[in-house]
Amino acid sequence: xxxxLAYDVDTTxxxxxxxxxxxxxxxxxxxxxxxxxxFEIVTDEPxxxxxxxxADRIIDPALDSIRVYRLPTRGFDNVTTLGTALVTPHRAxxxx
Numbered sequence: 111x112x113x114x115l116a117y118d119v120d121t122t123x124x125x126x127x128x129x130x131x132x133x134x135x136x137x138x139x140x141x142x143x144x145x146x147x148x149f150e151i152v153t154d155e156p157x158x159x160x161x162x163x164x165a166d167r168i169i170d171p172a173l174d175s176i177r178v179y180r181l182p183t184r185g186f187d188n189v190t191t192l193g194t195a196l197v198t199p200h201r202a203x204x205x206x
Contacts, residue, residue: 112181113151113158117165120173132168133176136161142198150186150198 115137119130137143140161141151153161158178165176189197 111153111155111158112183112185113153114179114181115149115151115161115176116179117147117169117176118174119147119169126170126173129168129170129174133165133174136164136168144195144198152186 117133119133120126121130137149140153141149144150169176191197
């Protein structure tokens with residue numbers, strides 16, 4: 111499934127800045143960052159549940175938010191960009 115994940119973490123405290131780094135690192139391990147707090151993710155249902163569980167353990171639900179949008183099948187194949195944004199192939203082999 112194709113997902114768009116966006117997060118907003120309160121960074122007014124050192125604990126908030128730590129949560130932000132942890133959420134960013136978690137998301138970076140799942141797919142492609144397209145903006146500072148927005149990720150395009152290709153996964154399956156178990157992968158999504160695992161990601162959400164880990165994120166829920168990191169955030170402060172009183173201060174932070176995460177939104178996950180399920181896109182249509184192969185939704186990333188139909189992306190329009192402007193400016194410096196690049197379309198990134200999600201199903202191609204990635205070199206790590």
